[in-house]
Amino acid sequence: MxxxxxxxxxxxxxxxxxxxxxxxxxxxxxxxxxxxxxxxxxxxxxxxxxxxxxxxxxxxxxxxxxxxxxxxxxxxxxxxxxxxxxxxxxxxxxxxxxxxxxxxxxxxxxxxxxxxxxxxxxxxxxxxxxxxxxxxxxxxxxxxxxxxxxxxxxxxxxxxxxxxxxxxxxxxxxxxxxxxxxxxxxxxxxxxxxxxxxxxxxxxxxxxxxxxxxxxxxxxxxxxxxxxxxxxxxxxxxxxxxxxxEFVGLSTRLGGTVVSSHGGEVEVETAFGRMRAPAQFRPGSPVVVAVRPEAISIGESEGDGRNVVRARLTDVVYLGAKTQLHLRGERSGDLIQAEIARLPPGGLPSGSELALTWRVEDTMVFPAPASAAS
Ligand SMILES: Nc1ncnc2c1ncn2[C@@H]1O[C@H](COP(=O)(O)OP(=O)(O)OP(=O)(O)O)[C@@H](O)[C@H]1O
Ligand SMILES: [Mg+2]
Incomplete structure (x- = not known):
């Protein structure tokens, strides 16, 4: 050489x-x-x-x-x-x-x-x-x-x-x-x-x-x-x-509109109510709010700094080291995917309504794709 x-x-x-x-x-x-x-x-x-x-x-x-x-x-x-x-x-x-x-x-x-x-x-x-x-x-x-x-x-x-x-x-x-x-x-x-x-x-x-x-x-x-x-x-x-x-890993994606933006954080109106996320968008922007399945926990621990959705459980998929939960939003029909290490004692019956929460800092926001913006 x-x-x-x-x-x-x-x-x-x-x-x-x-x-x-x-x-x-x-x-x-x-x-x-x-x-x-x-x-x-x-x-x-x-x-x-x-x-x-x-x-x-x-x-x-x-x-x-x-x-x-x-x-x-x-x-x-x-x-x-x-x-x-x-x-x-x-x-x-x-x-x-x-x-x-x-x-x-x-x-x-x-x-x-x-x-x-x-x-x-x-x-x-x-x-x-x-x-x-x-x-x-x-x-x-x-x-x-x-x-x-x-x-x-x-x-x-x-x-x-x-x-x-x-x-x-x-x-x-x-x-x-x-x-x-x-x-x-x-x-x-x-x-x-x-x-x-x-x-x-x-x-x-x-x-x-x-x-x-x-x-x-x-x-x-x-x-x-x-x-x-x-x-x-x-x-x-x-x-x-x-x-x-979408190409790498699983995620839940919810469409919405930015309603406010200050201090590096936006608030987005979605079919599940308002969500907060670290991002900068102009109010009125059509966006997609996203979260990875392992960032989601089950339960009411809404507390500060967490986003919450309520959705109905449609499927429980046992994968050995983890369990995947598939849920659907009652009104919007949005699909939500969560992963938990262990099912709660007594399991989770299909059809039950669950509250899911995740940290604001684990929430991602992207501009809505052009075709979905209308
Ligand atoms: N010799 C060629 N003449 C004309 N079009 C070609 C030629 N080689 C590739 N293409 C086109 O260029 C685009 C990219 O092809 P390429 O083979 O680079 O894709 P790839 O990402 O490797 O896909 P895959 O995962 O299927 O292998 C395709 O639309 C393909 O049809
Ligand atoms: Mg190739």
């Missing part, structure tokens, strides 16, 4: 390791990525999370150099890559459908990139051995890859990508074909390997749990843009938009 000495920045932070700036990609008349910006620090693991068709794979392909953007820049380690062809970018890629060479052995598959780089036989043997050790596949070196299970093939795909010590590793839903148990094991293993090697990675998934488990930061994408880039906790507790709130 050519390393360029970098002068210390005059002020502020050094530039990020990966910088994607104002990237736009069109297919015909459809704009698939709009002016997209993303920065990733060295050694960081960032997930791209978003619904099907939002542009995750397109972004990866642009970073890998497999496609050209209409506008924008891609820089890795101070190297402008926008016009550099894929094979000169030092980018490792792992796809959903392994894409291993079926006629080659495990070791030959892993050696592929090093052979292309014309490394010596000794070096190739050593590095392939180390990579297979890392993914716990050393005993399979001489097997045909077509004689491996899905999980084993995926490990080989990972070994093949990391053996060349890529400047960045791009993974596109690599575990989506695996069963749940194996997927969870692979998530943890891959995370350890990449952390140990300090490899900067971008991981595409539409599985929010996978993103929460694995990532240093998550980029939630919607229609070709990143709506929120933040730590898993940040995304969950302070989502930047209604879309991010």
């Amino acid at each position: 050519t390393s360029v000495a970098r002068p210390a920045p005059a002020s502020g932070r050094p530039p990020a390791y990966l910088q994607v700036a104002q990237l736009t990609k069109r297919f015909g008349s459809a704009t698939v990525l709009h002016d997209l910006n993303l920065t990733v620090e060295k050694g960081e693991f960032v997930s791209l999370l978003g619904p099907s068709g939002c542009g995750k794979t397109t972004l990866l392909r642009l970073i890998a150099g497999l496609m050209r953007p209409e506008t924008g820049r891609i820089v890795i380690a101070d190297r402008e890559l926008t016009r550099v062809p894929a094979h000169k970018r030092q980018v490792g890629v792992v796809f959903q459908n392994y894409a291993l060479f079926p006629h080659l052995t495990v070791a030959e598959n892993v050696a592929f990139g090093l052979t292309n780089q014309r490394r010596s036989r000794d070096e190739i043997k050593r590095r392939v051995g180390e990579a297979l050790q890392l993914v716990r596949m050393a005993p399979f070196a001489d097997r045909s890859v077509s004689a491996l299970s899905g999980g084993q093939q995926q490990r080989i795909a990972v070994a093949r990508a990391i053996v060349v010590e890529p400047a960045i590793l791009l993974l596109d839903e690599p575990f989506s074909a695996l069963d749940r148990k194996l997927r969870e094991t692979m998530q943890i293993e891959l995370r350890h390997i990449l952390r140990d090697l300090g490899i900067t990675s971008i991981f595409v998934t539409h599985d929010q749990d996978e993103a929460l488990v694995m990532s240093d930061r998550i980029a939630v994408m919607n229609e070709g843009q990143i709506e929120h880039l933040g730590t898993p906790a940040d995304i969950y507790t302070s989502p930047k938009s209604l879309f991010v709130l």
Whole structure:
């Protein structure tokens, strides 16, 4: 790798390791990525999370150099890559459908990139051995890859990508074909390997749990843009938009209108009465008030600094470590979801009316979506 000495920045932070700036990609008349910006620090693991068709794979392909953007820049380690062809970018890629060479052995598959780089036989043997050790596949070196299970093939795909010590590793839903148990094991293993090697990675998934488990930061994408880039906790507790709130985790969402605003707090009129929340909106604004299920408690402890709703219990779902309650507002029909650690003694009969409360500070407010504002 050519390393360029970098002068210390005059002020502020050094530039990020990966910088994607104002990237736009069109297919015909459809704009698939709009002016997209993303920065990733060295050694960081960032997930791209978003619904099907939002542009995750397109972004990866642009970073890998497999496609050209209409506008924008891609820089890795101070190297402008926008016009550099894929094979000169030092980018490792792992796809959903392994894409291993079926006629080659495990070791030959892993050696592929090093052979292309014309490394010596000794070096190739050593590095392939180390990579297979890392993914716990050393005993399979001489097997045909077509004689491996899905999980084993995926490990080989990972070994093949990391053996060349890529400047960045791009993974596109690599575990989506695996069963749940194996997927969870692979998530943890891959995370350890990449952390140990300090490899900067971008991981595409539409599985929010996978993103929460694995990532240093998550980029939630919607229609070709990143709506929120933040730590898993940040995304969950302070989502930047209604879309991010709805895409990651469960929530109760109630429509309303802001009636007053002062001291960083608003009061919102909803079908359940007035609610308070830390936010700033003009009186008269149509909004959505939201709360996470685990922030809700049952009972009358209204006290100060809590919002209250009364609703009828429709379902009790036992999930082992917690119990989920589904309720409906009598007049509005709004669905409310709460999670409690333990049912009260005697249980909760379906159809009973409950008072639910949560702290004002756990209450989120978003502008109402345009279509629901009327
Ligand atoms: N080569 C192409 N030609 C035309 N349109 C394309 C092409 N590749 C992707 N698209 C379109 O671009 C949009 C984004 O596609 P992309 O594959 O990036 O989505 P994604 O977020 O990876 O979705 P998924 O979760 O389903 O894999 C989609 O509307 C898709 O139909
Ligand atoms: Mg995709």
